[in-house]
Amino acid sequence: MSAKPKLHYFNGRGRMEPIRWLLAAAGVEFEESYLEKKEDLTKLRTDGSLLFQQVPMVEIDGMKMVQTRAIANYISTKYNLYGKDLKERALIDMYVEGMFDLNELLMTHGYQPAEKKEEHYANMIDKTENRYFPVFEKVLKDHGKDFLVGNQLSRADVQLLEIILMAEEWKPNVLAKFPLLQSFKARISNIPTIKKFLQPGSQRKPLIREEDVPKVIKIFY
Ligand SMILES: N[C@@H](CCC(=O)N[C@@H](CS)C(=O)NCC(=O)O)C(=O)O
Incomplete structure (x- = not known):
């Protein structure tokens, strides 16, 4: 059995949220590792985990994938969410x-x-x-x-x-x-996997609160 995908991002929507949605819709369980401060981003950068020094980054199938669209394309293809031809x-x-x-x-x-x-x-x-x-x-x-x-x-x-x-x-x-x-x-x-993701307590993230904005900005700038 392969390990669950692991998502590296801050604890909020941003560019990672569509990836959470796609995994949830596909019924795939995933883990998350949250960046709390700039040093967490620096650590990922210095250990060579971020191809372009940016997140989102998703560990999946032995890869450390970056670039939102590339990650979303991979998940969509893998879980048959990308059309039939x-x-x-x-x-x-x-x-x-x-x-x-x-x-x-x-x-x-x-x-x-x-x-x-x-x-x-x-x-x-x-x-x-x-x-x-x-x-x-x-x-x-x-x-x-x-x-x-x-x-x-x-x-x-x-x-x-x-x-x-x-x-x-x-x-x-x-x-x-x-x-x-x-x-x-x-x-x-009403699709069961999506319905579940829409329930309180899922990994879906809420709209950012105004008071949390400076904390997120500090991680990246
Ligand atoms: N094209 C990239 C953009 C990624 C991006 O801008 N990530 C931001 C966080 S949402 C970041 O890591 N910023 C720090 C930086 O660019 O140095 C993608 O779609 O993944």
């Missing part, structure tokens, strides 16, 4: 790259300085409601299936649910104009 994979790639772009806006909002918050919020909600969510609503409408690609669960569905829930934290009625995304959310949330 090249064209499905191409669609999934386009969708999830859009999701990563939106995720970057949602994930960094809590870290914005006070004077930038309002402008950042307006841009983030505008992009959510007018650029990204209409695309996924249309995809579901056009093919009329339950999942974004190929009528089976893929990483695109998992990552979209993650983003929907994040966007709702900033604007609770953000799905008001997207009826198919509303039913998508309910459907994907």
Whole structure:
């Protein structure tokens, strides 16, 4: 039996959260080692564990993987969340790259300085409601299936649910104009592995609290 993947990151969402989601959706148990202070990052760097001196880093199948997308690609391929052929994979790639772009806006909002918050919020909600969510609503409408690609669960569905829930934290009625995304959310949330991940006490991380932001910044700068 191979060891559980071990995730190295701070105890928060950031770039590691989509990886936690994918592992959880695949029903894979994982361990976490949290960076609490800068010295923890320095230690990983000096012992040669970080190819580009950055986290996320995931120990998996004898590798020390870095680069969020590379890690997510590996997990998605290994656990059959990456479509059944090249064209499905191409669609999934386009969708999830859009999701990563939106995720970057949602994930960094809590870290914005006070004077930038309002402008950042307006841009983030505008992009959510007018650029990204209409695309996924249309995809579901056009093919009329339950999942974004190929009528089976893929990483695109998992990552979209993650983003929907994040966007709702900033604007609770953000799905008001997207009826198919509303039913998508309910459907994907009910998949047993995902349902379990959504329960309190899982390894899913909460939205960062304002008072924890300086601590996280100190680890990396
Ligand atoms: N392209 C990389 C970016 C990783 C990254 O920026 N990681 C941050 C923490 S979220 C970091 O390690 N920052 C320290 C540094 O860049 O020196 C990825 O997607 O994994």
